[in-house]
Amino acid sequence: AQKVTQAQTEISVVEKEDVTLDCVYETRDTTYYLFWYKQPPSGELVFLIRRNSFDEQNEISGRYSWNFQKSTSSFNFTITASQVVDSAVYFCALSKGSSNTGKLIFGQGTTLQVKP
């Protein structure tokens, strides 16, 4: 069965601190995709990144970086020099490598609070 675990329910940091959000997944598929979404207080989910199972290269986008480790089934997300605007709920998600359904399995989410 497919499963995504975000063990950290809530994280609180002070502005400018770095913070890492953990994501561990389970799947038997050889082809799959991993995602991170941000849900600010307004409620709308914002797409951050998609990574396929064959690409373990880490990615950096501004203050955001992602570490995909297939050996440990993890896809962690780091925010460098956090800002108050980063406060949101962050979801990690997994989907099968099929264009037919594209169903997403979401983790429980991690609430990040960045204090000024």
Added chain:
Amino acid sequence: GAVVSQHPSWVICKSGTSVKIECRSLDFQATTMFWYRQFPKQSLMLMATSNEGSKATYEQGVEKDKFLINHASLTLSTLTVTSAHPEDSSFYICSASLPGLAGQDTQYFGPGTRLTVL
């Protein structure tokens, strides 16, 4: 690009009435849309997969007759909550799948609709 809208953003209705929620992909065509439900401080729960021109596929435990889904065009899917009751109160979110190469679809989400049934 990849903007998805939902209407209404919030709705309050009386118990027993039906409520329709629209989901539109504004700048791309989506053969597949998804409907989720989210309770406070919880994750998203997939309710159904909506495919243009065919019947929706519902997840286990979701009542088809209560949550009617219609995907009439490549840019519009609707969710109708029929005979709504207070326990149907929730945050309903839709997403539209932007096709990619070799299955690399990405779901883009609407802003959500908060339904309150009195």
